[in-house]
Amino acid sequence: MTVALMSNDKILSTLQRVFADIFEDAEFEFSPNLVREDVKAWDSLGHIRLIAAIEEAFDIRLSIEDIDKLTSVARIAAIVAAKLA
Amino acid sequence: MAVNSFSIVDLPWLPRLSETFRAQVRAVEPDSASDWGVLLRQLATQHIGLTQAISLSQSLVRLSAKQPSKALTSFRLGLVSNATTDFLRPMLIATALRFGIALEIIAADFGQIMQEAVDPDSQLNRAKPDAVLLAIDHRGWPLRSGGSTWPPFDAATANADLSLICQSFRKHSGAICFVQTLAAPPELLFGSLDAATPGTLRSAIAAFNARLIEDTPRGGDVIVDIDWLAQSVGLDAWYDDRQWYLARTPFAQKALPLYADFICRIIAALRGKARKCLILDLDNTLWGGIIGDDGIDNIALSPGDPRGEAFRTIQSTAADLRRRGVVLAVCSKNDAATALEVFRTHPEMILKESDIAVFMANWDDKATNIERIASQLELGLDAMVLLDDNPAERAQVRQALPQVAVPELDEDPSSYARTLLAAGYFESTAFTREDLARAEQYQGNADRARVLAGSRNLDDFLHSLQMRMDCSPFNAVGRKRIAQLINKTNQFNVTTRRYTEQEVAEFESSAQHYTLQISVKDRFGDNGMISVVICTKRNVEWDIDTWLMSCRVLNRKVEEAVCNRIARDAKAAGAKRLLGTFAPTDRNSIVRELYSKLGFKLLDEQPTASRWVLDLESFTPFTVFFGE
Numbered sequence: 192m193t194v195a196l197m198s199n200d201k202i203l204s205t206l207q208r209v210f211a212d213i214f215e216d217a218e219f220e221f222s223p224n225l226v227r228e229d230v231k232a233w234d235s236l237g238h239i240r241l242i243a244a245i246e247e248a249f250d251i252r253l254s255i256e257d258i259d260k261l262t263s264v265a266r267i268a269a270i271v272a273a274k275l276a
Numbered sequence: 277m278a279v280n281s282f283s284i285v286d287l288p289w290l291p292r293l294s295e296t297f298r299a300q301v302r303a304v305e306p307d308s309a310s311d312w313g314v315l316l317r318q319l320a321t322q323h324i325g326l327t328q329a330i331s332l333s334q335s336l337v338r339l340s341a342k343q344p345s346k347a348l349t350s351f352r353l354g355l356v357s358n359a360t361t362d363f364l365r366p367m368l369i370a371t372a373l374r375f376g377i378a379l380e381i382i383a384a385d386f387g388q389i390m391q392e393a394v395d396p397d398s399q400l401n402r403a404k405p406d407a408v409l410l411a412i413d414h415r416g417w418p419l420r421s422g423g424s425t426w427p428p429f430d431a432a433t434a435n436a437d438l439s440l441i442c443q444s445f446r447k448h449s450g451a452i453c454f455v456q457t458l459a460a461p462p463e464l465l466f467g468s469l470d471a472a473t474p475g476t477l478r479s480a481i482a483a484f485n486a487r488l489i490e491d492t493p494r495g496g497d498v499i500v501d502i503d504w505l506a507q508s509v510g511l512d513a514w515y516d517d518r519q520w521y522l523a524r525t526p527f528a529q530k531a532l533p534l535y536a537d538f539i540c541r542i543i544a545a546l547r548g549k550a551r552k553c554l555i556l557d558l559d560n561t562l563w564g565g566i567i568g569d570d571g572i573d574n575i576a577l578s579p580g581d582p583r584g585e586a587f588r589t590i591q592s593t594a595a596d597l598r599r600r601g602v603v604l605a606v607c608s609k610n611d612a613a614t615a616l617e618v619f620r621t622h623p624e625m626i627l628k629e630s631d632i633a634v635f636m637a638n639w640d641d642k643a644t645n646i647e648r649i650a651s652q653l654e655l656g657l658d659a660m661v662l663l664d665d666n667p668a669e670r671a672q673v674r675q676a677l678p679q680v681a682v683p684e685l686d687e688d689p690s691s692y693a694r695t696l697l698a699a700g701y702f703e704s705t706a707f708t709r710e711d712l713a714r715a716e717q718y719q720g721n722a723d724r725a726r727v728l729a730g731s732r733n734l735d736d737f738l739h740s741l742q743m744r745m746d747c748s749p750f751n752a753v754g755r756k757r758i759a760q761l762i763n764k765t766n767q768f769n770v771t772t773r774r775y776t777e778q779e780v781a782e783f784e785s786s787a788q789h790y791t792l793q794i795s796v797k798d799r800f801g802d803n804g805m806i807s808v809v810i811c812t813k814r815n816v817e818w819d820i821d822t823w824l825m826s827c828r829v830l831n832r833k834v835e836e837a838v839c840n841r842i843a844r845d846a847k848a849a850g851a852k853r854l855l856g857t858f859a860p861t862d863r864n865s866i867v868r869e870l871y872s873k874l875g876f877k878l879l880d881e882q883p884t885a886s887r888w889v890l891d892l893e894s895f896t897p898f899t900v901f902f903g904e
Contacts, residue, residue: 212327215298236362239523240326243530255518 197275202249202268209244210264213237226263249275282686284508285534289683289699290323291674297322301331306343313345313378318678320373326363326532329370336369336378346862348378349766351543354400354408354451355383356392358416359526364536371536375544376658389416390437393444401448407498407546408445409454409539410438413526414461419480427475431484438488442497452776453497454542457485459506461515496759496777498542498705505531505538508698541703548764551681551701553655553718554597555646557664558608558615558637562594562627563587564689567614577624584624586690590663591626593693598631601714602702605634605649607662612637633719642669643676652722654828661701663692708757710804720800721828738832738901741798745834745902747841750784750791757805758793761824766863768835769824770856770870771885788813789821790845794838796829796902803829807838816852818842823856827866836898839874847892855879856888874898 197205207221214232219225227233233241238261242253245267251274253261261267282288294300297319304315316339320332339345351372355361365381372379382403384392389412392398400408417434421427442453460481470476474483485503492499506514509531516528527535544550559566564576564583576583598604604627608615615637619629629635634652636645642662650657657679664670670682683699685692704711724741750758759777766772775783783789794807806829810822820842825834846854856871872878875895876888 215327215331235523236360239519239525239529240363242522243519247530255521258518258522 197249197272199268199272202271202275203264205248206245206264206267206271209241209248213240213244221264223265223268224263245271251275284698285513285531287323287533287537287699288686288691289695290321291684293323293325293328297324297328298331301328301335304335304339306339311345311347312339312343313347313373313376314678316345316373317347317376320370321678324370324533326367326529329366329533329536332370332373333366336373340378345378348373348376349547349549349863350378350380351407351547352380352382352403352405353543354392354403354405354445354449355381355411356389356400356408357384357411357526358387358389359411359413359520360386360524361411363525363529363532364411367532367536368539371533371540372543374537375540375549377540377543377547377549379540379543390441393441393448396448398448400451401445404449405451407454407543408449408451409500410441410456411526412456413502414458414477414481415520415526417458417484419477419484427480429475429477429480431480431487434480434484435487435491439491439495442492442495446496446776446778450776453492454500454539455488455492455497456500457488457503459503459511459514462511493706498546500539500542502535502538505535509534538700541700542705545703545705546763548766549658550703551602551661552659552714553603553605553633553649553653553661554594554696554702555605555607555649555660555662556594557662557666557669558606558610558618560665560689561587561663561692562591563618567618568610572618572622575618575622577622579624583689586688586692588624588626589693590689590696593697594663595626595631597702598715599712600702600707601711603633603653603655603715603718604631605653606632606636607642607645607649607664608637609639609642610637633715634722641676642673646673646677646680652725653718654721654725654830655718661696663696665689665692706756706760708760710757713802713804716801717803717828720798720803723800724798734831735901741800741832741901743796743798743832743902745837746795746797747792747838750780750793752781752784754793754805755780755784758808761805761808761826762822765824765826766861767827767866768830769822769864770820770867771822771859772861772864773822775822783810790818790842790849792838792841794834796832796834807834809838809842811842811846811854813849813851816850817855818846818849818851818853819855820857830866833898833900833902835870836874837900837902840897840900843890843892843895843897847895852892854890854892856890857885858888859885 210221214230219230242258246252249271257270301319304312306312308315361383369379382400382405384400392400419429419434421430445451445453458481460478464470465476470478473479514527514531519525556562564587565574567575577587578584594604619625634649636649650660657677661681662673665685673680674682681701683695685695755777759780762775783791790811790813792809793805795805796803807825811818812821856876858871871888876890879887879889
């Protein structure tokens with residue numbers, strides 16, 4: 192697989208699918224500007240599910256230090272891009 | 277994404293998740309054409325993750341509030357844990373649907389394990405659940421000794437705590453406990469020496485488990501072998517420390533569906549919903565190749581040939597299952613004579629013709645044949661598992677007979693035995709003498725069905741069976757099986773009162789009670805213990821508290837013979853009347869007319885129970901067909 196060549200758009204579209212799956216009934220508009228406070232279901236347990244889903248979707252492993260930084264779609268995309276680079 | 281291989285955490289025996297899952301769940305309504313319980317059960321019978329589990333568990337709540345489902349059996353599970361149970365709850369509820377169980381979970385507050393157990397007024401003890409799951413891992417037991425000297429770990433206090441917790445729940449709520457073995461984390465202090473050095477975590481966990489395995493069945497509680505489960509997933513994958521630090525999840529999130537399935541199988545087994553019969557396809561399932569095309573000399577079945585060995589493993593697995601009481605049948609699109617010839621003459625066959633209770637080889641569709649097999653064995657379709665390498669056949673059977681379990685298989689026969697066993701269809705919480713004989717008993721059903729077809733009438737048939745009945749009061753030898761029957765029998769059961777093994781033991785020595793355990797033999801085999809009676813003696817009245825019978829001896833006049841026996845013993849003890857209660861449930865309509873059929877008079881009728889009386893003075897024993 193050519194994950195290493197994944198573009199920023201591809202990362203965002205994959206994240207959109209992940210968000211839709213994890214927070215399926217929540218009302219929010221997916222965009223790079225979306226922050227944790229905007230999504231009601233993105234609580235501490237929602238965060239754990241999100242991390243597991245991101246790891247599976249991109250086949251990466253997030254460190255315990257990365258995890259605190261995942262507070263918006265833009266920051267998640269940046270961390271994922273760095274892992275894939 | 278194309279997936280080429282599965283590991284056990286992916287529940288490879290289940291069909292993959294349908295892309296329209298969400299829409300299908302939303303479409304389930306109380307007024308759907310089928311019972312909504314049936315629909316949710318079908319939806320749960322695929323590889324669901326936490327997201328799907330959440331929507332299924334929400335649907336269950338939404339639909340049960342409108343109208344209860346007749347297709348689901350309820351079970352109330354208490355849950356205590358040293359870890360987060362937020363994910364576990366929806367996953368367990370959704371997974372239980374896969375087994376036809378409407379699960380209600382009463383979860384204790386985080387970490388309140390001992391308080392919940394010992395306080396008679398605790399939330400769990402007041403809720404009186406059917407069972408309490410002790411979802412506690414090594415971090416929740418006091419395994420670590422204080423101080424900074426050797427040893428850091430010891431199991432004695434933890435084992436004592438566990439006993440106290442189990443006994444307290446039993447005493448205050450009547451619930452049995454599901455007790456988890458511990459999986460040792462993959463970190464070693466010395467290396468290989470940890471195993472042999474008392475005081476290491478690995479040794480302390482081994483000691484804890486050894487004691488738990490000995491104590492748990494003796495106390496009437498049930499072991500959940502998480503040690504095995506974690507090892508089969510791989511300890512390195514099972515323990516995700518990062519998730520533990522972040523959210524106190526006790527094992528990797530990825531293993532949640534497997535863990536839930538593992539627990540729900542046990543609940544299903546306790547409710548009598550474990551599968552009982554394995555139906556085997558032949559070509560490319562029991563041997564490599566197609567017998568009708570390749571011929572008996574060219575099928576793969578020999579040791580030394582890698583393909584042959586894979587099929588031999590499937591056969592020896594089926595033979596082992598039969599040995600523990602699973603009934604085997606064959607269902608194959610084949611010419612019967614050609615197929616039978618392999619069983620009769622191929623020198624490398626492990627399964628013999630005599631291992632197969634019903635042999636169905638013809639050109640009819642599989643669903644029809646499976647219905648025939650079920651009816652000959654007098655087993656429900658929900659007791660059946662079909663092992664078949666052909667994806668089209670599997671799909672047809674799943675569609676036509678959703679009650680039948682049909683494990684998914686990949687194209688490699690070397691994975692079949694493992695996949696079949698990993699699915700846990702034949703889960704059991706006890707192993708009794710009756711289980712050992714069960715495969716023969718059902719084979720006997722098929723033989724009896726053939727004899728009945730050749731008899732002129734039922735009485736001739738019953739006479740020709742040469743039945744013998746043995747009745748005796750409860751005793752220690754029968755205790756386990758009596759408790760099993762009391763807790764599993766749903767259909768022929770007048771009051772559906774459940775008693776624990778401990779309570780059964782108390783009946784043995786109670787002067788106020790009359791008890792019977794009844795077993796039946798005939799010329800086709802030993803049916804083992806099939807009926808249980810408990811009467812409360814009140815001077816001149818004996819009140820039937822419990823009367824149940826296994827449905828495999830229906831239509832044999834066993835109930836008439838048992839009635840004769842109770843009446844005889846009651847009369848001999850000076851009783852004048854026999855009282856009976858019928859408490860209707862959604863499963864026991866088969867005994868609705870029992871008391872009236874036996875000549876009891878209706879005393880009183882309420883929606884929850886009717887009361888019946890038999891005058892012993894005027895009672896004439898029924899004609900029955902048993903030697904004693």
